[in-house]
Every structure is written in structure tokens, then in C-alpha cells.
Amino acid sequence: MASRPLATLARVTAWIARGAWLLVALIGGETIEAAVDGRSSNISWIAAIGGWAVWAVVAVALTIPSVPALTAARVGTPLALVATLVAGIAGTPSADLVFLSIPAFVALVAVFTADFGRQFVQASAYGDEERFPLHAPAAAGTAAVLAWLVWVTLLFSGPLLLGSRSWVTGAIASLLALAGTIFFAPRWNQLSRRWFVLVPAGIVLHDPVVMADTVALRTADVAGLRLAPADTEAADLTGPASGYAIEITTTKSVTAVFAFTPSEPDGRAIHLTAMLVAPSRPGQVLAAAGARGLPVG
Incomplete structure (x- = not known):
């Protein structure tokens, strides 16, 4: 279980996000009204309904911690800054x-902190397990951001074009935004479903983006955990991802299978005696592992 100070920090971060998002609603209404002042009633209605719909979805996500809620919060919160840009x-x-930009930025920063992610991931945990989110692989993270930029452009432009009576282009953009939501949402959610887990029986690496299957080690199979040295020769299971990695050595050879790719449709299996994982808070992982009696250091 997480220590009390760490759990308190996670709760504080979540409440900062909730408070900032409430301010977005209180201030955003006037900003939207100023942006659509003098424009057609269609534009005014679309802006109002769209703005409140986005705010409500994120508000619900911030209220009920879970993995899907984490995805919704991280996808939806930046839309407030986009709305600020459009209003400008x-x-x-x-x-x-x-x-408007100040609380929108505070909410954005809060939902992307490691402590916020930890609380929402842990809320979906089963029994006596501790989940620690992993850093996003550089390639997957970049692709997710680029996809979000395309999606948000369509999301804003489609309804506004329809409100301006640009029926064809507005309909195309709106349909593409809907298709993008259906296509990208599960993929964005996969990035939220990546974690390193401490369980009573040992440790588990759950990473549907990088790995084809979970990597589970019993306590007896773990020889040690430590911050990875610069000259480590451990198998890289991080993606690769930036940031500090933890090196886990094993007492025997372990098989791990990388995720399926077009060039390797059956995945790629490797045998290892040491592996690297990249939790967003490696210090918390090592402290929690030590508290559970795992060999750390």
C-alpha cells in the first residue's frame, strides 16, 4: 500500500485539478460569450453546448478515479487551452x-503529473497490489500527441463550419472527428494502462503497448532491483522511454515477448536475466519494493 505522505500528495494533486477545472467553468462561460458576441445564433449555441459538454465529461472523469477516467481527463483537459486560443x-x-488560461493551465499540469496518474491507476487495482504508471515510450507518446492535434482541429472546426452553414466541409470535418474519437480513444487508453505492479507473490510488468503479454516474476525469481546504471546490459522493456529506469535482475532466465508489429506479427520473444522498466516515480517503486521485502539496492 502507498505510504500516507505519498497518498496525501496524490489526493491534493487531484483536488487541485478539480478546483482548477471548476474555475474553468466559472470563467469559461464569459469567455465563450465574448468570443461569439455578434455572431450567428447557430455559432453561439454550438459554442455553448460544445463547451459545456467537454467540461462535463472532464468533470465526471476528475470525480471518479479510474483508468478510463485518467484517459478522459488527459485528453479533455487540454481542450480548455485550445478553446482559449480559439477565443483569442x-x-x-x-x-x-x-x-481562463490560468486555471486551464493549472488543471492541465495537474492531470499530467505522475502523482495524479498514480492515484487514478491505483483506483482500479485489485486487492493488495500497488500500481505504478510507466513513462510513455517516445515513439508512442509522439504519435499520440500528433493524433490528438489532428483530432482536436477536426473537433473544433467541424461544428463551427456547420454553424457557419458550410455544410459539406463541416459535415466532413465532423464525421472525421467522430471517426477519430472512435479510432484513437482506445489507443490513447492503452497508454494509461501501462504500469509496474507489486503484488504479494512478486512483481508484474503490465504494458500492452510495448509487450505482447505481461511479464510476471515471483518473489523468489527476483535477484534485485536498483536504479539502472549507465552501463547496464539489461534488456530494455521501456519502449524506449525517457527518464530514469529501474534495473531488475532475476535468479533465472525469463521469457518476454514484445508486442506484435507488421514486421513481426507473432511478436518477438527474448530470454533475459535482467530487464529495464521506466516507472514515472522510480524512487516510490524502490521504496515500496523494499517495504515488501524484495531485494533493493
């Missing part, structure tokens, strides 16, 4: 933009 282009006064 529409001629909203600078003061309104500043007032």
Missing part, C-alpha cells in the same frame, strides 16, 4: 483570455 483568434479581450 475570435477577438476576445485579453483579460478574459488570461483569466
Whole structure:
């Protein structure tokens, strides 16, 4: 179980995100009204309904910690800053933009912290297990951001084009935004479902993005855990991902299978006696592993 100070920090981070998101609602309404002032009633209705719909989805996600809620919060929270940018282009006064951008930015930073992610991932844990989110692989993270940028462009432009009576282009953009939601949402959620787990029987690496299957080690199979040295020769199971990695050595050879790819449709199996994982808080992992009696150091 997480220590009390760490659990408290995670709860505080979540409440900061919730408070900031509430301010987004209180301030955002006036900002949207200023942005659509003098425009058609269609645009005004679309902006109001769209803005409140996005806010409500994220608000529900922030209220009920879970893995899908983590994905929804991290996908939806940045939309407030996009709305601020669009409002600025529409001629909203600078003061309104500043007032909205501050809580929007605070909420964005809060939901992307490791402690926020840890609380939401842990909320979906089973029994006596401790889940620690992993750093996103560089390639997968970059692809997710690029996909989000394309999706959000379609999400905003489609309804606004329809409101401006640009029926064909608006319909195409809106349909593409809907298709993007259906296609990308499960893939974004996969990035939230990556964690290193401490369980009573040992350790588990659950990473559906990098690995074809979980890598599970019994306590007796773990020779040691430590921060990976620069000259480590352990098998890299991080993606690769940036940040500090933990080196886990084993008492016997272990088989791990990398995820399926077009060039390797059956995955790629390797045999290892040491592996690297990249939790977002490696110090917390080592402390928790030591508390469970695993060999650390």
C-alpha cells in the first residue's frame, strides 16, 4: 500500500485539478460569450453546448478515479487551452483570455503529473497490489500527441463550419472527428494502462503497448532491483522511454515477448536475466519494493 505522505500528495494533486477545472467553468462561460458576441445564433449555441459538454465529461472523469477516467481527463483537459486560443483568434479581450488560461493551465499540469496518474491507476487495482504508471515510450507518446492535434482541429472546426452553414466541409470535418474519437480513444487508453505492479507473490510488468503479454516474476525469481546504471546490459522493456529506469535482475532466465508489429506479427520473444522498466516515480517503486521485502539496492 502507498505510504500516507505519498497518498496525501496524490489526493491534493487531484483536488487541485478539480478546483482548477471548476474555475474553468466559472470563467469559461464569459469567455465563450465574448468570443461569439455578434455572431450567428447557430455559432453561439454550438459554442455553448460544445463547451459545456467537454467540461462535463472532464468533470465526471476528475470525480471518479479510474483508468478510463485518467484517459478522459488527459485528453479533455487540454481542450480548455485550445478553446482559449480559439477565443483569442475570435477577438476576445485579453483579460478574459488570461483569466481562463490560468486555471486551464493549472488543471492541465495537474492531470499530467505522475502523482495524479498514480492515484487514478491505483483506483482500479485489485486487492493488495500497488500500481505504478510507466513513462510513455517516445515513439508512442509522439504519435499520440500528433493524433490528438489532428483530432482536436477536426473537433473544433467541424461544428463551427456547420454553424457557419458550410455544410459539406463541416459535415466532413465532423464525421472525421467522430471517426477519430472512435479510432484513437482506445489507443490513447492503452497508454494509461501501462504500469509496474507489486503484488504479494512478486512483481508484474503490465504494458500492452510495448509487450505482447505481461511479464510476471515471483518473489523468489527476483535477484534485485536498483536504479539502472549507465552501463547496464539489461534488456530494455521501456519502449524506449525517457527518464530514469529501474534495473531488475532475476535468479533465472525469463521469457518476454514484445508486442506484435507488421514486421513481426507473432511478436518477438527474448530470454533475459535482467530487464529495464521506466516507472514515472522510480524512487516510490524502490521504496515500496523494499517495504515488501524484495531485494533493493
